[in-house]
Amino acid sequence: ASLSLSAAEPLGIGRMATADEIAGWDIDVRPDGQGLPPGQGSVMNGELLYESRCASCHGSFGEGIDRWPVLAGGYDTLTLERPTKTVGSYWPYASTLWDYIYRAMPFSAPRSLSVDETYAVSAYVLYLNDIVDDDFVLTQGNLARIEMPNREGFFVDNRPDSPNTRCMQECARPDQLEMVGTIGGITPVGHFRADVDAPAASHDAQKSLED
Amino acid sequence: ASLSLSAAEPLGIGRMATADEIAGWDIDVRPDGQGLPPGQGSVMNGELLYESRCASCHGSFGEGIDRWPVLAGGYDTLTLERPTKTVGSYWPYASTLWDYIYRAMPFSAPRSLSVDETYAVSAYVLYLNDIVDDDFVLTQGNLARIEMPNREGFFVDNRPDSPNTRCMQECARPDQLEMVGTIGGITPVGHFRADVDAPAASHDAQKSLED
Amino acid sequence: AAAASGVAVAASVNTDNLPPNEPSWSRQLGHGVVDSPYGMPSTYEQHVVRRTVPWLTAESISSISMTPLADLKGIITPNGLVFERYHAGVPLINPDEHRLILHGLVERPLIFTMDDLMRFPSASEIKFIECPANGGMEWKGAQMEALQFTHGMLSCCEWTGVPLRVLLQEAGVKPEGKWILAEGADGAHMSRSIPLEKALDDTLVVYAQNGERLRPEQGYPLRLINPGWEGNTSIKWLRRLEVGDQPWYHREETSKYTDLLANGKARKFSFVQEANSVITHPCPEKPIRQSGFIEIEGLAWSGRGHIKQVDISFDGGVSWVPAQLKGLVLPKALTRFSLVTRWEGQTWLLQARAMDETGYVQPTLKQLREVRGTNSIYHKNSIHTWKVAANGEVTNVQIT
Amino acid sequence: AAAASGVAVAASVNTDNLPPNEPSWSRQLGHGVVDSPYGMPSTYEQHVVRRTVPWLTAESISSISMTPLADLKGIITPNGLVFERYHAGVPLINPDEHRLILHGLVERPLIFTMDDLMRFPSASEIKFIECPANGGMEWKGAQMEALQFTHGMLSCCEWTGVPLRVLLQEAGVKPEGKWILAEGADGAHMSRSIPLEKALDDTLVVYAQNGERLRPEQGYPLRLINPGWEGNTSIKWLRRLEVGDQPWYHREETSKYTDLLANGKARKFSFVQEANSVITHPCPEKPIRQSGFIEIEGLAWSGRGHIKQVDISFDGGVSWVPAQLKGLVLPKALTRFSLVTRWEGQTWLLQARAMDETGYVQPTLKQLREVRGTNSIYHKNSIHTWKVAANGEVTNVQIT
Ligand code: HEC
Ligand code: HEC
Ligand SMILES: [Ca+2]
Ligand SMILES: [Ca+2]
Ligand SMILES: [Ca+2]
Ligand SMILES: [Ca+2]
Ligand SMILES: [Ca+2]
Ligand SMILES: [Ca+2]
Ligand SMILES: [Co+2]
Ligand SMILES: [Co+2]
Structure with missing residues (x-):
């Protein structure tokens, strides 16, 4: 298929994108460091930035305020009943952190961080996760070399992995079926059940309920 | 198909409709008079009713006010370039008149006429069309016998009636094609053309334009 | 590619939002979920609406509006843009108080609530619906200056309901039964005679369109769909079906919806919408x-x-x-x-x-x-x- | 028929509107055409809406709402009820100021306006879209007390757009090109890596759903649809496509949308929504x-x-x-x-x-x-x- 792709006659729709146009939007970064702009940031500079622009949601130690995401800790929890998946405990590559912060954080002001600020705050999140020391300076040159604890933790989709067969009769032993009911009261059902005390069906409605 | 219809086992959904329930809604009337309730109304009584409840839209002579429907006249116009299709000139059966008035007129108060009032006003519309005399009394018994002028004017669908073939080449002589343009200015096009004075796209908007 | 075709920047375009710049909407948060529990099109699409040609009818209550076909893609017409046609306005019907009566030449006259009707096995079909007057303003000459007005009395939805065949089976049609009168609950009590043959073929008694319950303008809570037939036969706000042995020749199949030829004769029961x-x-x-x-x-x-x-x-x-x-x-x-x-x-x-x-x-x-x-x-x-x-x-x- | 099944008359039913009586809506005129240029469901259907479970997320801006599947018929989900999922709220994008850039390992990096994209030959496909987290609240036990919450992160529309294949052909993919990064114009700049194989198979660059232009919540004016794949890959508010030789391992394909097993290992690039x-x-x-x-x-x-x-x-x-x-x-x-x-x-x-x-x-x-x-x-x-x-x-x- 890729042969015919380049061989075919273009229809002539759209126009060439200029290098300048592309540069402004081409913000993605890969594990091998491709896409990282020149720049740098220290854990120390990162701390100040983090405290002022991140900690209100993610907590001073990356512990997460209320239901906002936890960013640090959780080592060796991936096999527990309630794992804590964080940058440190779960993420395979440091590039993802830089890329994500630069494209999406802080939540309410995406794309407001400069390149150097992104290096700094990324360094600080790595520091919160004990991945770098407090005197570390993150740069275009060293980011791809950072080894994340869970870098070997992933494997490519190998489904179907849970085979069933189209059995029609005696597919289970009736006496071995165990039926577990619903934990009640935590989903909005007021629109079809009159007898329950349940959450509202939107965040706004739930908030005004609780106020 | 009709055999299997009555043979099949009912699913048991819904319930028997009572005779009373059906009677209240069973308002339809057919050319043979089936469905006509007992009752009567004279042209004379019809005139009073018509003047008070119908003439404001349809005109005292059934001539139609503004764009409201014309109810009378139009004889021998069906082959003209602009035919006038009325109860008298076009409708094949008198039953249709009774049925329609009883189900739908007067426009803003449907089902407000009594049975006798419907006979009377129907008689009057027939009178306006010179189909009955001024001393006529329309009844359950005589309505089906009224002969409408255009009763032979209809034939059952015989399409396809306008054969074309899938010609691909030289299907017409280019020098014989005549192209006729659009009568401009009478459709709402203001939403995609800036250069025109056109009607609005709703009755309300058009009315406020004209006011 | 494309030297000839440039990105046409209209006068109103704010170049601050064009690359290499980060557009304003990419630098802030948008609205959250359930902000619109029932969603609507973008405010930038406000020109994609139904429209009418006011002079066609005396007023809006018995009138027609057309679907903006030029702006639509694929074959589904979204419910908000399905053309409107009715004769006494759109009634607001309480579905709990709506009934369908099926009677006449049947073994068992029946009455159904909406809940009853929805208990029957349902069928869903994608079918067009077209007013037979679509394009009818142009018999004598071209006068409509837009696609919406030349062809917009036309829409296509996925309709769900009970095959009328199933309801007739439930009531048991007597051998003399040959025609069905369908009647609406609107002020016009719109009525049409439909041959039993069609009813047994593919007529649907419909309560949903494009997944959700019928829109008021399309007959909420119940309508007929006679696939491929002139839209007027697909009675909306359906309340009654009577089986008879002959057609009723009501106003909508005599005064209207008959086709007058040049010789003064008129075609009746011209049901099919031809290609x-x-x-x-x-x-x-x-x-x-x-x-x-x-x-x-x-x-x-x-x-x-x-x-x-x-x-x-x-x-x-x-x-x-x-x-x-x-x-x-x-x-x-x-x-x-x-x-x-x-x-x-x-x-x-x-x-x-x-x-x-x-x-x-x-x-x-x-x-x-x-x-x-x-x-x-x-x-x-x-x-x-x-x-x-x-x-x-x-x-x-x-x-x- | 049916001795057992009666017409259940609820307490609130006004018998004045039941037969033999003529209901109130049959004795008056309803509203006229273009009363709603863009129509809405009956006020009696106000319970048929999208809903969320507030405690699932910190707030509504990065959250999800579910389709009311119990009330839907057929296979089409009406646009107003298609489930919502996004990470930085719904941006309000001016379509005249929206651009798609296609670059990376291509012969000709291209930039398109919406008008450009709509000049390409279009394709329309009815496809489901499902969040891979659908039902995910129930891995440990049953807790959702309604179908809307157990399975409602699921909708199905007729999508219209350009096959991504056609755009790639226009740009000319270099032989090294194996993956595509798709990126949104929302505050999250949502990004996912998609194998070229999928892009050449059935990925669509979509501008319309169920006939009309995309709804804001579904990516107006432009989105990807990767048929059959987890919804998150079908990037909304699509602004950029970069061809590369390897995947990007972005946040939504590492931190999220990977499937952690009991042994602590996680499945990545688990794209397909299985039966x-x-x-x-x-x-x-x-x-x-x-x-x-x-x-x-x-x-x-x-x-x-x-x-x-x-x-x-x-x-x-x-x-x-x-x-x-x-x-x-x-x-x-x-x-x-x-x-x-x-x-x-x-x-x-x-x-x-x-x-x-x-x-x-x-x-x-x-x-x-x-x-x-x-x-x-x-x-x-x-x-x-x-x-x-x-x-x-x-x-x-x-x-x-
Ligand atoms: C107003 C609250 C808020 C602030 C301030 C904020 N974040 Fe976040 N952050 C979030 C939310 C919400 C998410 C999850 C977004 C989503 O649902 O996709 C998130 C996600 C993240 C994640 C990914 C977490 C994961 O496990 O996938 C990282 C890393 C992160 N934020 C870093 C930062 C940094 C660095 C800053 C400051 C520069 C910051 N955040 C500021 C709310 C915030
Ligand atoms: C407020 C205006 C109005 C009043 C009052 C009114 N009508 Fe009508 N009439 C109409 C309209 C509008 C139509 C066409 C309705 C439609 O579009 O289906 C009509 C149609 C008719 C027709 C059918 C015309 C045709 O050619 O198909 C008849 C017959 C008729 N009216 C009789 C009456 C009678 C009898 C009364 C009084 C009892 C009456 N009307 C009162 C507005 C009115
Ligand atoms: Ca790049
Ligand atoms: Ca510190
Ligand atoms: Ca009858
Ligand atoms: Ca007189
Ligand atoms: Ca059913
Ligand atoms: Ca096209
Ligand atoms: Co016809
Ligand atoms: Co997956």
Whole structure:
């Protein structure tokens, strides 16, 4: 298929994108460091930035305020009943952190961080996760070399992995079926059940309920 | 198909409709008079009713006010370039008149006429069309016998009636094609053309334009 | 690519939002979920609405509005844009207080609540619905300056309901039963006679359109759909079905919805919407703005079944080339056709011509007028012509 | 018919509107055409809306709302009810100022306006879209008390756009090109890596849904649709496509949308939504209200193609009977199944089990948990169980 792709006659729709146009939007970064702009940031500079622009949601130690995401800790929890998946405990590559912060954080002001600020705050999140020391300076040159604890933790989709067969009769032993009911009261059902005390069906409605 | 219809086992959904329930809604009337309730109304009584409840839209002579429907006249116009299709000139059966008035007129108060009032006003519309005399009394018994002028004017669908073939080449002589343009200015096009004075796209908007 | 075709920056475009800049909407948060529990189109799409031609009717209560076909894609018409046609306005019906009575020549006269009807096995079908007056303003000459008005009394939805056959089976039709009267609960008590044969074939008693319950304008809570037949027979706000041994000849099948020919005789019970088609791009609302590659696109449909072929003419019907059908090709449903070509400023007399599975070929305007005259009002399915000017503007013309 | 099943007159019913009486709405005129240029559902349907479960997310801006499947018919989800999922709220984008850049390992980096994109030949496809977290709240146990919350991160529309293949052809992909990064213009700048193979197969760059332009919540003016794949890959508010030689491992394909197994290892690039099904009638929102005839109805879907078979169990999976597929059976689209039977107050443990064209059979919860543990979050497509009580009430249970 890729042969015919380049061989075919273009229809002539759209126009060439200029290098300048592309540069402004081409913000993605890969594990091998491709896409990282020149720049740098220290854990120390990162701390100040983090405290002022991140900690209100993610907590001073990356512990997460209320239901906002936890960013640090959780080592060796991936096999527990309630794992804590964080940058440190779960993420395979440091590039993802830089890329994500630069494209999406802080939540309410995406794309407001400069390149150097992104290096700094990324360094600080790595520091919160004990991945770098407090005197570390993150740069275009060293980011791809950072080894994340869970870098070997992933494997490519190998489904179907849970085979069933189209059995029609005696597919289970009736006496071995165990039926577990619903934990009640935590989903909005007021629109079809009159007898329950349940959450509202939107965040706004739930908030005004609780106020 | 009709055999299997009555043979099949009912699913048991819904319930028997009572005779009373059906009677209240069973308002339809057919050319043979089936469905006509007992009752009567004279042209004379019809005139009073018509003047008070119908003439404001349809005109005292059934001539139609503004764009409201014309109810009378139009004889021998069906082959003209602009035919006038009325109860008298076009409708094949008198039953249709009774049925329609009883189900739908007067426009803003449907089902407000009594049975006798419907006979009377129907008689009057027939009178306006010179189909009955001024001393006529329309009844359950005589309505089906009224002969409408255009009763032979209809034939059952015989399409396809306008054969074309899938010609691909030289299907017409280019020098014989005549192209006729659009009568401009009478459709709402203001939403995609800036250069025109056109009607609005709703009755309300058009009315406020004209006011 | 494309030296000829630049990104046309209209005067109103704020270049701050163009690359390399980060647009304003990318630098802030948008609204959250359930902000609209029932969503609506973008405010930038406010021109995509139903429209009417006010002078067509005395007022809006018994009138028609048209679907903006030029802005629609695929074959589904979104519910908010399905054309409107009714004779006494849209009633607001409480579904708990709505009833359907099925009586007449049946073994068991029945009455159903909406809950009852929804207990029957349901069927869902994608079918077009078209007013037989669609295009009818153009029998004597071209006067509608937009696709929305030449062909917009046309929509296509996925309808869900009970096959009327199943309800008739439940009531048990007597052998004498040959026709059915369907009646609405609106002020017009709209009524039509439908042959039993159709009712046993594919008529649906419908309560949902495009997944959700019927819209008020389309008959909420209950309507008939007679697939492929003139829209008027698909009685909305359906409250009663009576089985009889002959048709009723009501106002909507005598005074209206009969087709007057030049000789003064009129065709009655002209139910089927014969094969028809129209080019939706380009069209008056969507002129050609750039030279080069162009996809000529349009809709074809037939009340007799599948569309089999659509041909395109660029020269007013002298020569024709086959178009491709694309997407789903379903019986009695809108069907998309397409032809890719190039436009370099030449003038076109653009036409589409549909053929359906019966071999019926959509007629020319001349053929139709020869047989039917110009007073027929209904069922004008002749080949339609758009004139494409050298500047790409498109106008409605007729070729005679 | 039906001694057992009467017309249930609820307390609120006004008998003045029941036959033999003429209902109030039949004795007056309703509203006229273009009263709503863009129509809305009846006020009696105000309960049919999207809903969320507030505690699932910190706030509504990065959250999800679910489609009210219990109230829907057929396979099309009306646009107003398509589920919402986004990470930085819904941006309000001016389509004239929106651009798509296609660059990276291509011969000709290109930039497109919306007008440009709509000049390409279009394709329309009915496809489901599902969040891979659909049902994910139930890995550890049943907690969602309604169909809307157990399965409502699921919708199905007719999508129209340009095959991504066509755009790639326009740009000319270099031989090294193997993956594509797709990126949104929302505040999250949502990004996912997509194998070129998929892009050349059936990925669509979409600008319309169910006929009209995309809704803001679904990516207006432009989005990707990766048919059959987890919804998150179908990037909304699409602004950029970069061709590369390897995947990007962005946040949404590492931190999120990877499936953690019991052994601490996680599956990555788990794109396909495997075959799944759910019974939509009866369900918690639609209990059985009358004994006698009943149609068990539901939806099945598979990201690998057509649904081939659905079976129903009444006894929690001990024995199974085949259901019928009804309506359109399209690849990677919602598919309706149906089984008619009788209910006379017996209790049921009701299950549906889908099989797709590859022969894949939907697993039991036990089978899924054995292989995946309970921390997988995503791709929970196990057989679902409704408990039908003797009074007809339906509750969500799990069989282990
Ligand atoms: C107003 C609250 C808020 C602030 C301030 C904020 N974040 Fe976040 N952050 C979030 C939310 C919400 C998410 C999850 C977004 C989603 O749902 O996709 C998130 C996600 C993240 C994640 C990914 C977590 C994961 O496990 O996938 C990282 C890393 C992160 N934020 C870093 C930062 C940094 C660095 C800053 C400051 C520069 C910051 N955030 C500021 C709310 C916030
Ligand atoms: C407020 C205006 C109005 C009043 C008052 C009114 N009508 Fe009408 N009438 C109409 C309209 C509008 C129509 C066409 C309705 C439609 O579009 O289906 C009509 C249609 C008719 C027709 C059918 C015309 C045709 O050619 O098909 C008849 C017959 C008729 N009216 C009789 C009456 C009678 C009798 C009365 C009084 C009892 C009456 N009307 C009162 C507005 C009115
Ligand atoms: Ca890049
Ligand atoms: Ca510190
Ligand atoms: Ca009768
Ligand atoms: Ca007089
Ligand atoms: Ca059903
Ligand atoms: Ca196109
Ligand atoms: Co007809
Ligand atoms: Co996945």
